[in-house]
Amino acid sequence: MANNIFDKAGDRFSFVAHGVTLKCERxxxxxxxxxxxxxxxxxxxxxxxxxxxxxxxxxxxxxPEGRQQEAEGVGRLIEEYLTNRDK
Known part of the structure; x- marks a missing residue:
């Protein structure tokens, strides 16, 4: 994936989703x-x-594998956050 919302290695950010703060680090x-x-x-x-x-x-x-459903949900939230942040 070249030149997209995920390109900022070491990027740290946080956001709130469903009443929970997610602290994220690329x-x-x-x-x-x-x-x-x-x-x-x-x-x-x-x-x-x-x-x-x-x-x-x-x-x-x-x-490691084992939290698939959670990973898919959190991944979508991160994609949404980064897309909106970078506009």
């Missing part, structure tokens, strides 16, 4: 879009990354 990993997210609620922190399925469709997943 991780500096080669060839991987990943974020470390810390929640203001009792929810455990999560690391999410974008991956591609067999049909080359991108999706968000947790690292």
């Amino acid at each position: 991780m500096n990993l080669p060839r991987v879009i990943a974020f470390n997210i810390v929640f203001s609620s009792s929810r455990k922190p999560i690391v999410i990354t974008k991956a591609k399925n067999a049909e080359k469709k991108e999706f968000w997943t947790s690292v």
Whole structure:
């Protein structure tokens, strides 16, 4: 993904969604879009990354795997936040 909303390695930001503050940091990993997210609620922190399925469709997943539904939801929230922030 070249030149898009995810290009700012080391970028830190926070926003509120559904009454919870998400503190996010874009991780500096080669060839991987990943974020470390810390929640203001009792929810455990999560690391999410974008991956591609067999049909080359991108999706968000947790690292390590196991919190797929949460990763997809948080990933969509981050995309929405960054798109609106950069306008």
